[in-house]
Amino acid sequence: MLEMRDVSFDYGSGVPVLEHINVQIEEGEFIGLGGRNGCGKTTVTRLLMGLEKPAAGDIMYNGKVINHEEAAVRSHFMGYVFQRPERQMFRPTVQAEVAYGPQQLGMSRADADDAVREALESTDLTSLADAYPPNLNRGEKQRVAIASAIAMHTQYIILDEPTSGQDSADKQMLMELLTALNQKGMTILLITHDMDILAQYCKRVLVIGNHTKAFDGTPEELFTQREDLYGLGLSRPEAVTLSLAVPGMKYCCSMKEFTAEILTKLGGKSV
């Protein structure tokens, strides 16, 4: 389990960015982290990764305080996909990039080769194994970063706004990949401003507001019970709004689900 225990943080100016954050992340969760621009979402993930150190409080991993454990050490159990993934790539080919982590872990050549092959297969990158990472598009670069984490067999993967600026096909492909990884047991924490992603894919949502945790619960609780969604920099997804507006209809987390429900009610069928 990964935990932030009463964590506060500022960037050195004394102006608090985060105050008294308490969060527990269990293995196997799929968590969306939301909140308005500049509320501190990236800072939360940088603290978890070890790229920043708390001003007060503790970051804990399986009950042990890891405040002073460097990011390189934490990368053994936690992968990170930056907003601009090219900033984390330094090798001449995709295969060499993905192989770097297993080599650093000291895996045998055969184990490292197996880990890289499996990681490239599960991220659909096998055909790009010899490509030069800077030449890839953003979605492909993100998959290289994800493959690097998979090859290291990390338990956690943290992604910073992975779908921003992507078309809907790329977005769906990435979210289906993350869902498949989560089903295999990987813990996912992703920052997003996309309400449809929070509703459709995340099992739990954390929201930062007023420098601290303002919400922690299921997407359904967030979108049906919180009256201050706009104050938190969020909005209700259309599918949720529509399903709440139709008397007797169950909560729908996506337009696909809403369409199926309404067709069932009306006795129609999809075309």
Ligand SMILES: Nc1ncnc2c1ncn2[C@@H]1O[C@H](COP(=O)(O)OP(=O)(O)OP(=O)(O)O)[C@@H](O)[C@H]1O
């Ligand atoms: N390196 C830095 N030095 C000083 N202040 C910073 C630094 N990085 C971020 N901040 C400030 O800390 C606050 C939180 O920033 P952070 O990037 O964590 O927010 P965010 O919620 O991820 O924002 P966004 O949604 O726009 O990506 C902001 O006020 C930001 O300006």
